[in-house]
């Protein structure tokens with residue numbers, strides 16, 4: 001059947017201001033969603049189009065995206081990460097003011113559509129993360145508050161250039177995540193995970209509206225080594241650029257990572273000392289030479305016994 005270029009596929013913006021039930025904006029949104037579902041049976045919430053706009057801002061503005069954390073904020077193409085990589089960051093993206101300030105740095109007159117979309121996406125990713133944590137505590141038969149902490153959702157917005165024709169090139173080096181957990185969405189495949197020692201699989205056919213949940217090193221310590229922080233990387237091939245958005249859980253200062261007592265017994269002796277998240281995070285990120293780490297840093301930092309291996 002011929003493709004009809006005349007028909008416009010519905011893209012609906014979920015503005016945070018419209019997500020309050022009962023408001024006029026909410027009613028308008030409900031109508032659009034219902035119509036899209038009745039007419040097309042599907043619709044698209046597109047944040048990647050906005051990322052394409054973001055990467056076009058002049059480099060002097062990108063450089064204003066700084067962070068008190070070492071190696072954070074805007075990171076341009078480099079040998080250290082990859083010449084194909086570029087990443088922006090909002091340290092508290094489920095907070096509207098933070099996203100608005102970010103947008104004002106990038107576009108002097110602000111960009112309400114960008115702020116609304118990224119804030120809404122971050123808020124939804126935060127909710128999804130909470131739901132997954134709840135599923136974890138439930139499945140271990142733990143109380144909900146066994147894995148509950150105050151945290152910020154740090155969002156990184158990334159672009160990876162297509163490699164030279166025919167090449168299969170590194171977009172992001174192999175590593176385990178140091179935040180507690182991560183959710184990633186991508187517009188094109190590229191994310192790979194290590195399943196066995198040295199065996200990598202590409203996560204293919206992910207839809208841009210699906211999310212990959214990644215267990216970070218602190219969850220391994222929290223679960224007394226039941227949960228596995230996955231070693232992952234980005235590899236680029238083909239002729240299209242790739243865009244991805246990652247939401248990282250960064251607990252507030254003073255948060256202690258500690259296995260609940262129910263996960264420690266004679267058969268499961270305590271494997272990690274309790275530790276302050278931010279101390280571990282700073283230990284792991286302060287030296288770029290440590291970034292290519294597949295979980296060894298957690299062991300060096302918090303293992304009860306030096307004999308515990310990955």
Ligand SMILES: O=C(O)CCC(=O)C(=O)O
Pocket residue numbers: 156158172177184186191232233234244245246
């Ligand atoms: O871009 C991606 O899909 C992954 C990026 C990543 O793993 C990270 O920033 O920790």
Ligand SMILES: [Fe+2]
Pocket residue numbers: 175176177182232
């Ligand atoms: Fe990662």
